[in-house]
Structures are given as C-alpha cells and as structure tokens.
Amino acid sequence: MSRRIAGILAGIGLAGAAACSDPIEGPPCLPQTFTQAPAGGDTILTSRGLRYIEDSIGTGPALDWCTVITVDYDAYLTDSTKFDSSRDRGVPLRFVPGVGDLIDGFEQGVIGMRTHGRRRLIIPPELGYGSQPVRDGSGAIIIPANSTIIFDVELQLIGQ
Numbered sequence: 001m002s003r004r005i006a007g008i009l010a011g012i013g014l015a016g017a018a019a020c021s022d023p024i025e026g027p028p029c030l031p032q033t034f035t036q037a038p039a040g041g042d043t044i045l046t047s048r049g050l051r052y053i054e055d056s057i058g059t060g061p062a063l064d065w066c067t068v069i070t071v072d073y074d075a076y077l078t079d080s081t082k083f084d085s086s087r088d089r090g091v092p093l094r095f096v097p098g099v100g101d102l103i104d105g106f107e108q109g110v111i112g113m114r115t116h117g118r119r120r121l122i123i124p125p126e127l128g129y130g131s132q133p134v135r136d137g138s139g140a141i142i143i144p145a146n147s148t149i150i151f152d153v154e155l156q157l158i159g160q
Helices: 003-008 104-110
Strands: 036-038 043-046 051-056 069-077 082-085 093-095 118-123 141-143 149-158
Touching: 082 141, 104 118, 104 149
Parallel strands: none
Antiparallel strands: 036 043, 043 051, 051 118, 069 082, 069 093, 069 149, 118 149
8 A cells, every 4th residue: 555545544554543652754845836716606726627615714924845744534425335434543644744644635735734724625536546546455446536625624743
C-alpha cells in the first residue's frame, strides 16, 4: 500500500495511530504551484482541479507548503458514505503538505487555511485515489475506483 493512502486512512487499521506524536521525517518538501478562481457560489476551483468551500476562515497566518500541521477531518464518498474520520478516532492527522505522504488533493486543499479554519475539499479521482479501488484489511472496497471524495477538514495546529 502506498504511503499516500496509508497517511489518510490511518484510522481504518491500515496505518499506525502514532501520527500525532511521532516526529515528521522523510523526503524533501516540494511545493506545488496552482491558482484559484471562483467556480460559482461559494466554491473555489484550483487550476489543478480541486474544488473547495471555505466554511470558516480561522485565525492567524495562512498555511504555506512545507510546514508541519495537525488537522481533524471526516471523509465521505459523494453518496454521503463516511469512510474515515480522525474525529471519530480522537486522533488528529499530523503531516507536512508538500512531502507527498497524502493524496495530492488533500495536501493542496489545506494550503492557505488558518488555525481553526474549516474547509470542505471536493477531490476528483486524479487528485485522490485514481483508478484503483482502496480496500480495507479484509479486502472490502472502501473507496471505489475513480471516486470523487469529500473531506471536511479543520486545521488544528500549524507548526510543532
């Protein structure tokens, strides 16, 4: 299983729960370039295909690439089926956007957020899990192939 899938699905038993306490180490951080534009209503569309809706701006400086952050999230299929949640586990996700441990849409989607800000990320398959289904430890499909997925994300902490 790739690190990108394991990082997001930590609570489904596919990766360890120590994500909040272990130091972040790994490959170098590679920021990605993208632009943003209104896509109608309150939805923003990036030049890479990610859509998001800002629910709450939050406080403090805007997040940039290559910074350790801690987030809480709930993850859904477009039919509203929840397939993962850091909130349900009580273990937030800690990572560095730009390192590539998570799916591209999630890493890109948190850029610009502020502490305690909330966003709904609408991630197309090419920025998510692509053409391969994601399965749990028993082989059951959690995320069908070519799925658009939705993450409700709250940025808890920048740094540390």
